[in-house]
Amino acid sequence: MSHLDDGLIQELLDGEVPSTALAPIQAHLASCAECSARLDEARDFASTSDEMIAWLDEPDVTVPVVPVATPDIAPRRTAATWPRNVAWAASLMLAVGLGYTARGGLVPTTPVTPAGPVAAPMPRGGGTAARDEAANALTESAADSSPTPAEPRRATAAEPAPTPPADRDAAKQAADNAAVGSTEDASRQASESGVMQPRDALGGSRRERADAVPVERQLDAPAAMGAAAPRLVARDQSTTKASEARATLDSLGTPIGTVFRIEGLELLRSELSGNEVRLVYAHPDGEVTLVQRRVGTQMAWHLVAPADFPAAVLRELRARVR
Amino acid sequence: MTDVVAALFREYHDSLVRMLMRRTGDRDRAEEIAQETFARAVVAPPRNPRPWLFAVALNLVREEGRRRVRQDRRLVLYKAEQDGAAESPADVMDRHGRIESVRAALDTLSERDRDALLLKAEGFSYDDIAATLGLARGAVGTTLSRARRKLVEAYRDGEGAHDVAS
Numbered sequence: 218m219s220h221l222d223d224g225l226i227q228e229l230l231d232g233e234v235p236s237t238a239l240a241p242i243q244a245h246l247a248s249c250a251e252c253s254a255r256l257d258e259a260r261d262f263a264s265t266s267d268e269m270i271a272w273l274d275e276p277d278v279t280v281p282v283v284p285v286a287t288p289d290i291a292p293r294r295t296a297a298t299w300p301r302n303v304a305w306a307a308s309l310m311l312a313v314g315l316g317y318t319a320r321g322g323l324v325p326t327t328p329v330t331p332a333g334p335v336a337a338p339m340p341r342g343g344g345t346a347a348r349d350e351a352a353n354a355l356t357e358s359a360a361d362s363s364p365t366p367a368e369p370r371r372a373t374a375a376e377p378a379p380t381p382p383a384d385r386d387a388a389k390q391a392a393d394n395a396a397v398g399s400t401e402d403a404s405r406q407a408s409e410s411g412v413m414q415p416r417d418a419l420g421g422s423r424r425e426r427a428d429a430v431p432v433e434r435q436l437d438a439p440a441a442m443g444a445a446a447p448r449l450v451a452r453d454q455s456t457t458k459a460s461e462a463r464a465t466l467d468s469l470g471t472p473i474g475t476v477f478r479i480e481g482l483e484l485l486r487s488e489l490s491g492n493e494v495r496l497v498y499a500h501p502d503g504e505v506t507l508v509q510r511r512v513g514t515q516m517a518w519h520l521v522a523p524a525d526f527p528a529a530v531l532r533e534l535r536a537r538v539r
Numbered sequence: 540m541t542d543v544v545a546a547l548f549r550e551y552h553d554s555l556v557r558m559l560m561r562r563t564g565d566r567d568r569a570e571e572i573a574q575e576t577f578a579r580a581v582v583a584p585p586r587n588p589r590p591w592l593f594a595v596a597l598n599l600v601r602e603e604g605r606r607r608v609r610q611d612r613r614l615v616l617y618k619a620e621q622d623g624a625a626e627s628p629a630d631v632m633d634r635h636g637r638i639e640s641v642r643a644a645l646d647t648l649s650e651r652d653r654d655a656l657l658l659k660a661e662g663f664s665y666d667d668i669a670a671t672l673g674l675a676r677g678a679v680g681t682t683l684s685r686a687r688r689k690l691v692e693a694y695r696d697g698e699g700a701h702d703v704a705s
Contacts, residue, residue, distance in 0.1 A: 223680070270641070
């Protein structure tokens with residue numbers, strides 16, 4: 218047998234040679250030092266290049282995960298919490314140092330809950346992501362056999378000004394009281410518009426959540442479709458119930474474990490795509506999206522806002538990510 | 540139709556974004572291009588989806604070199620600051636330097652070699668690489684051999700030579 222060419226050596230390394238053709242190649246390698254050396258060299262190049270490409274995946278930003286405080290689930294701000302955060306920080310250092318990135322499965326734990334009472338979706342801002350545009354394309358395609366969704370209307374009573382964390386509960390209570398009469402409308406509109414509603418706005422409770430669609434079912438389509446999925450599914454199923462919307466929101470928090478949020482802003486909707494969660498908030502200057510993804514055992518996050526969004530306001534919002 | 544695209548999204552989105560991020564070095568651009576790719580899949584569902592999706596995405600990357608995707612919808616991205624205790628400035632510089640060196644080495648490759656390498660890193664078979672890039676199946680091994688060697692040598696010739704174990 219003649220010497221192995223570079224292409225065949227690569228095929229050998231990549232497991233692309235049919236098993237029936239392996240015998241003569243192996244026999245040649247056993248007797249040819251030159252080809253054996255070239256195979257070793259090619260193996261080194263392959264492993265090194267694979268390693269180098271993996272370096273490109275190292276996250277730009279990683280921060281330790283912090284627990285999310287929810288009204289109906291006791292916040293884990295106990296003495297037992299901080300050692301875990303320290304452990305996360307330590308593991309972050311290891312993960313970054315080793316160039317470790319993982320995109321594995323998500324572990325169910327705490328559900329996410331919006332910061333404030335939201336009644337209705339707001340019109341989209343001027344700068345929307347391509348993700349949203351793709352979502353629209355998908356949604357329009359899905360809407361062929363479903364009723365035309367109602368025009369979104371701007372929430373009025375349930376648009377509290379951002380409040381400091383300490384005042385949030387009181388402000389929330391006041392806003393809840395003001396929005397009591399519109400809760401049902403909000404739920405109905407959530408179904409009509411195809412925009413998922415935060416659980417608080419829908420009066421979510423443990424009892425009501427027992428009626429919710431199982432998380433597995435919610436994750437099946439929306440999680441797969443990412444940003445496009447919640448709206449796609451909701452509009453595709455024009456009879457979507459408020460409980461399903463709540464279950465979808467729950468499903469975001471469930472797999473991700475702990476989720477960052479922007480304190481004092483109204484959560485418009487939550488979207489899950491793979492290991493990435495996008496929380497879309499209403500703001501007078503336009504929608505702000507808190508994008509967070511699981512990177513190994515850590516969460517990395519960043520804010521996305523329209524191009525004309527005031528930079529100073531965005532900086533202030535960054536400081537309110539908890 | 541949307542069920543089909545949903546299945547495609549579920550199966551290929553992460554891999555596509557990862558490949559695009561490696562290719563462009565920009566997570567948001569990668570997400571944008573991936574979304575555009577899936578939007579096109581809605582219009583014309585592909586029969587051989589994996590090569591189709593990646594081929595469309597790579598074409599969009601090339602087009603973007605001349606015309607940014609949705610230039611009028613550029614987003615302002617504010618990245619969270621690194622937790623000070625998590626990584627020292629020296630570590631950050633090392634990491635960024637290493638990434639820049641790898642990216643510079645990738646840029647020395649021809650487009651075909653670079654794309655073949657990135658597709659292989661996503662677990663593409665030789666058949667799928669050939670279908671995605673329009674290569675003869677028999678040329679894939681040679682292409683990968685050349686690409687891997689050139690990438691490593693370019694890196695070693697550059698600043699990061701001391702970082703790569705051999």
